[in-house]
Structures are given as structure tokens and as C-alpha cells.
Amino acid sequence: MVIEWTTDDDSQPGNPPKKRAAEYVRMSTEHQKYSTDNQASEIRAYAERRGFEIVRTYADEGKSGLSVDGRASLQRLLADIDSNNIDFEALLVYDVSRLGRWQDTDEAAYHELRCKRAGITVHYCAEQFENDGTISSSIIKTVKRAMAGEYSRELSVKVFAGQCRLISLGYRQGGAPGFGLRRMLVDERGQQKGMLERGEHKSIATDRVVLVEGPAEEVAVVQEIYHQFVDGQRSERTIAEWLNSEGILSDLGRRWTRGAVHQILINDKYAGHNVWGRTSFKLKSKHVRNDPADWIRHDQAFPAIVSQLQFDQARLIIEQRSKRLSDEEMLAQLARILDASGYLSGLIIDEFDESPSSSAYRSRFGSLLRAYALVGFDPAHDYRYLEINRALRQLHPTIVKSVIEGIHAAGGTAVQMLESDALLINDEISASVVIARCKLTQGGHRRWKIRLEQSRQLDLAICVRMDADNSKPHDFYILPRMTLAESVMRLADHNGLSLDAFRFDTLDGLFALTERVPVRRQAA
Template structure:
């Protein structure tokens, strides 16, 4: 269980399991409990890991496992993961019984179907909750409320009530305790604010580089907000962080549903400008950004890549922090700006980071592809004589005043088994008459084929496609959109009976 404020508290589960066992004369000999742990992955689920290890080693001192309900294995995004752990137990000759479910786990087709549905629902619950939480966090950012993270040197976190009235300043490590309270940033001690402004003036007016500024601060015995000596990187972070001019920027990095951490492109950031008191003048901040950008322009692409390659050889690996700390090297943001992304710069010097960021590049490509696909479809509609217009707010296409069309692009996912899957999500609020689903090829470079999905037949908000889907879905598949354009071609009827 992840919190105590729900029916899934371990105490409530234990009570239900004891009642179930007593009614069936089952002796409970051992309990495995993961308290306060997320069920999105096996990471951190030490008790579940011990259970599986005991079962697989043959050292289990029991012949039955009692589980509160199907979702207690976990709210995995892949429903098969929960089924796998149950299978491990059954394979070892240990039965699994669910105490709060309305079915017997007897291996019957009904039990198998119900478990599959409940596992999928458990994963969907986490996904829907993630979407709601993300939307709520985004709204709080727009209102000027801080969503976690340290305040930073020269700033402090302040607690306000639901009406925006100041309550208290939060010390390092302190958090709010009332749900309706919010956290905002305020100016820190005058001495720290003076240091921040001095850093900007030394950098902009005196043209002193970050390393020298760090040395000066260390010589004066000034430490960072974490009590550490200053480095080139910590000075650089102050020079590029918009919170010093009062801007609230969030979603630079995503880590949803315990999956891979993703560094988002600026168009995905959520921001609110001027919501905190600015401790640095806007003109001074803009001048600092100009200096940082221009010093990379003095180097050619080849010189920047040679410097990056040398840094890789010296350090053995690369990261944004390592680049920012390197003396005489453009900042990580400069590399990202020059080459499109840090990942692309890494690729050009032959470096592959341990984390796989390829999907970030794929998503960026698909976002730029969507307008091109839309423009091509409009051109073909015009070529066959259709009257149409687009609805800017929704990007729906209204054709001949008779039907509306939505266009979605389905990215190709590679499964661990070597097969391909495409996941489609439809905006239920749009309700187009027909959705054109563009299914991308295995490399996510060009369209593979198209599905013309009428709303009257496709009621679900989500759809998962395999390579072969049966007539129920593949009946809507087309190699090209030519048949669709011909279907929409207006015909002049001179006489009607």
C-alpha cells in the first residue's frame, strides 16, 4: 500500500485476510507486507521480492498465499507482470487465494478473465491518477505555487494558506502539513540576495567567467545553500535559472509511473512568468543569457564537438552537469541549442548514455510530423474538390459540411519479445466522425499504413494495435488514403428519382 488513507492500509488488509483464513480453517504462518510503497514497479517492494525468492527456492513454509485482492500484486502498467508473479507461485505448487474478491481463484475461464480485467483496471487506475495529478500540478504552477525542490541560494520557501496569506517560512527539509496550504518562493536573507546580484554583475558587467566567480566566493568563505564550496556549475545554474527573475518553470524533466526519466523539450515546459518576487533585474538576466549563448557561437561545430570528445575521454562519460562544470567548454544548454539536443551532440561524438533517450528524439520527430501529415491530407482533399476548413482549437477537419476528421499518429513500440505494438489515445471531447490513425513504421520515420476509425464503431478512448489485429480492426486498415479521398470526392447529381 502507498498510503494509510485508504482501504488498502496494511492493517485493513491484515484484518480481512485473518477473517478469510479463520472462516476456512487456514493457519497464517508468515506475513509479507510492503508498507508505504508504490505498486507501480517491483523496485522498493522488498517483501514481495522475499516472497518470490522463498517460493522459487523451495524454502517456503506454506502451501497457500492469501492476497487481499488482485491489485495487491501491483498496479503494473503491463498487466502481465502481476499474472507472472502469481504464475511463479502456482508453478511451485503454492495456490493463491484472493480474500476480498467475489470469485474463487480456481483456474476456471471466468476467474482468468476477471483477473485479467482487474489487473488492467489496476494499471489504468494508476495511469488516470497520474494524469489527474499532473494536471493539478500544472495548474498550481500557473498559479505561482512551487511543486517541490529546494528554493536555491538567495531564495526561501514560504508557506501560504488557501487565501494566499503568509503563514511561515519553511526551513530546509520542512514540508507543509495541511493539504490546502501552498508553497511559494520569496527572497532570502539580504546577504544572499546581494551575493546573487553580485554574481550577475560580475558576469555581465565585468565579464568574469563562472570559474573565477566561484573562486572569489570560496575565497570569501561563502558557501552554497547546501553548505558546499562554489563550483563553475553552481554559479552557472544561478545564471540560467529563471526563478531569480520571478518565473515559475516546471516539467523540464518527467518521471511518470516509475518509468524512465525524460528531459522534456522547452515546448513541453509549464511556466508562469512574474509570480515570485524578482531578485535580479530582467535586463541583467537577459544580458547573461546572451553572453552564455554567444560564447558558443565563437566556436565552430567542429571545435565544440572536439572539446566535447576530449571531455568524454577525460571523464569517461558525459552529462549536463559534467559539461557545465568543465572549464573552457560551452554550457550544456549551448550544446543543446547548437545541435538540437544534448543527445544529438552525444551521438556526434560517438557517446551513448546509459539511459536510453531515443524515445525523446522520436517524440520530437512525431510532434513535427503531425502538421506535415495534416497539410498533406488537406492538399489531397482540395485536389479531389472537397470543401473543408480546420477548427484551430481542436485541429479537427470539417469536410463538405458533412463530417469531421481527426488525425492521430501512432508511434511504434518494440516489445521485449521482438514484436511491435501501436497505442492510440483518442480525445473523448472531440468526438470526430472519423479518426485517421497514422501507424508509423518500426523506425518511427515514415507512415506504415492508415486506419480509418469511425466513431460509431470505436467507442474506447484507447486502442492497442498489434501487427495483426483480426478483421474487427484490420477491416479499417488501408495502405494509403486514396480510397478515402475518392470516397469524399463530391459528385454532381443532375437528376434524382
């Protein structure tokens, strides 16, 4: 006899109900056409194996993982979690990097912690470790987060170095061409392929962009602007009023302003020069205005609309405006601009009539930040690096002198070559002295960026890394030519044996190597 037991619950013990989960997918650029599809396919396979039912999808397409900013779906996911507007108990992500490539691993951990506090477990579907909170998984996850951030940093370094090289070859790297100029697409052999209109971009990786003269009537207008300013002694405001009265629109299709005319008068591209790197916006950090010494430029890269003489004359007129004013008069004018506008910036200063330009304030007071401080304005941005760079430039001759004296004290010879500022040691070895400013990351880690002059083909680069306060040298890197393949090097406290083998606490070892000794003594 068989007894058959029945219950009101039709569910079978071997098929438990599936757990509800949400998925988050992200791709970095719009060119990764199948990236989110591939991620979703792997996530769904993982869900099937682990018994999850995907009830929500959050997708950010063509978004960088460096921050939460700009990632609307991630922001919505975190907002839903914080407000408890959730109907799932797990979050499925393809791997650690898809959730983000934050430069600070603590920030990456913080967002996962927000999920855990809401009772949501995070699963990295394509990773080889189980995110179960064990010591081993925590270590691997931290390493993965650091690797994800490092990938973006290394990519940024490579992209920046590539951009610097292209600028040095005379190619344009982004930005509107400006009134009187146009963007020309050229192939890898420099052959012109056609004009790029506003909003158009190159589609072939090997193609490049250069600037060429625009329509003849626009070129004539630019030349007339310089003629009226230099020869006619007319102000930018007066020239803007003349342009508007003639019905001439700017390159953006707008009426002319004093600032728009001023930009034409100070921009090197109208004299044919390719200048890049005035500001930086690396790794989604704040925009910063770089020191002119750090700009990348290639002179005579494009056809010049105005002569170098006329361009220099225009710049001289602008600079001389402030020379007629005392410091107190300049600051009083800056205070009036602040009262009128409620804010200060380079563009705002350049828009005011009969006022020194923003570049004049930088020249007179060392930086715009210092001029702002003198009139009681705080732009709420950290521009201290400008003051630090200025102090380091003043320190450079002192350090060079100490290197020369150390070599002489050791019995060698060293002279500074006037044409390049490089050192000639013992009449046979050329070397440069480079000072690297120390910058602290948000996590408190020290970083240094070293710019190397490749065009001079020097034998050595003596790199001085400053301490965290940028007040005195921290240590030294003596880099031979074989290590100077890149124009920009970024260093941390530890950089691997390939670089740290050249690190020294002092320059005593270098000084000892420069000692001149008799051949007989050396042979003995």
C-alpha cells in the same frame, strides 16, 4: 455392550491439521494509516474460514505497487520462494491490486507463476472469484490485473493534469527553492501562512506553495553573480572561487562549483518564471528529459531577483561560447570531457571550464544523444523520442499545408493565423492541428498522448495520430470543443465510443463538410 476403540493418535477426524500460509499486505502511501490492518483483518478471517494458519507476514507500507523495486518485503518473499526457504504452502493476499498494479498484466502473472512453481497457491481473500485455475477465474483475474494497472494510469493522468493547472496558476510543484529563494505556504485565497523550511511539507490539501525572495544577503549574492558574469565577464569557475573565498555556502550548505553557479545563471525562476516538466518519471518508468516545447510554464509567477534583460544577457553569453567553435572543435572538447570523466551527462558537461554548456550541445547537434553518438558514447538510455519529436515538429507544417489544400480542393477556405498558428476555416471555424507521437508499451501496445491548447478556445482540434514507426499518419481524431476539457489526452487503440466516435481514417469527411454550396441547392 459398548466397544470403545482407542488409538495412539489423539487427533479427531473432523479437525484436520491447519495448512501453513504466509500473508502479504501492502499500502501505497504512508497516509493510509489503517490499510494494512484492514487487509490483515480480512486475511485472518479468510484463513479461519479456510483452515489456514498464518506463519509468516510480509508487509510493505507506503510502497507503490507499480513495480517490485522499493518493495523490500515482496523482494524477500520472492527470494524465499526462489531459494525454497519456505515453510508454508499458500500465500494470502487481500486482493489482486495489493500484489501489484503492474502496467503489464504479463508481469503480474509472472510473479504468481513463480509462486505456483514452488508449490504455493495464491489466494485473493477479498475477491469474488476462486483462484482455482478455471477458465472463468483466469479471465476474471486477468481483467482485475488490467483494471489494477489502469487505475494507476488514470490516476497518473489526473495528477499530471492537476499539476499542469497549478503550474499555470503560478504555484510551485516540488523541488528545492534554490539559493536566494524560499518556499512560502499560502491558503486557497493566496494569503501567506508561513515559510517552509527544508524538509517541511504542506499538510492541508487546499494549501499551495509559491516562491518568494529569501534573505536579503542571499538575494544580493545572486544579483552579484549575474553582475560579475554579465558585466564583469567572469567565468562560472572564477565566480565559484570568489564565493568560496568569501565563505559563502550554497543552499545545500556546500562549497560552490562551476555547475552550481551555471545552474543559477540558466534557471528561469531567478527571472520570476515558473517552469515545470523538464523531466518526467511517470508510473515508475525511466527518467526522461522532455522537449522544451512540452514544458509547462507560467511567466512572472514569482518576484524576479534579476531583470529579464540581465537574465537574457547571461543566457546569450552562454550560447555564444559555442558559436565561436566549429562542430569539430565542440566534439573534440566533448571527447576530452569523456576521457577525463569516463561518462557524459548534462551536469558533467556544465562542470568543465572553457567548455560549451550542455544546452549549447543540444542546440548545435539537435540533442545531447546525437552529440554523444558522435564521440562514441552510449548512455544506455533510450532517448530516441527526442529525435522523433524533432522530426514531427518538422513534419507539422507539411500536414497543416495538406489540410489547407484539402479544404480548398473541397470548395472551402482555410488560412493559418500568424499569431496562433491555428486555422480559420470558412471565416468562422477555428481549429488547431496537433500531431501525436506513437509510443509502444513494454507489452507492444500503441499509446498516444495529445496536448491540447485550452487557452485559445478553439472550435476544433484536428489530432493526427502517427503510426508505430512515427513515419506517417495512422488515423485522425476531429475533436469539437465540448471534448477538450482536459489539456492532455492519452489514447490507446480503443478508447470507447465517447472518443472513438470522432476517429476517422482520413480527413475526407472534414473536407466535404467545408464545401460552400448555394442556399438554393442546399434547400433542395
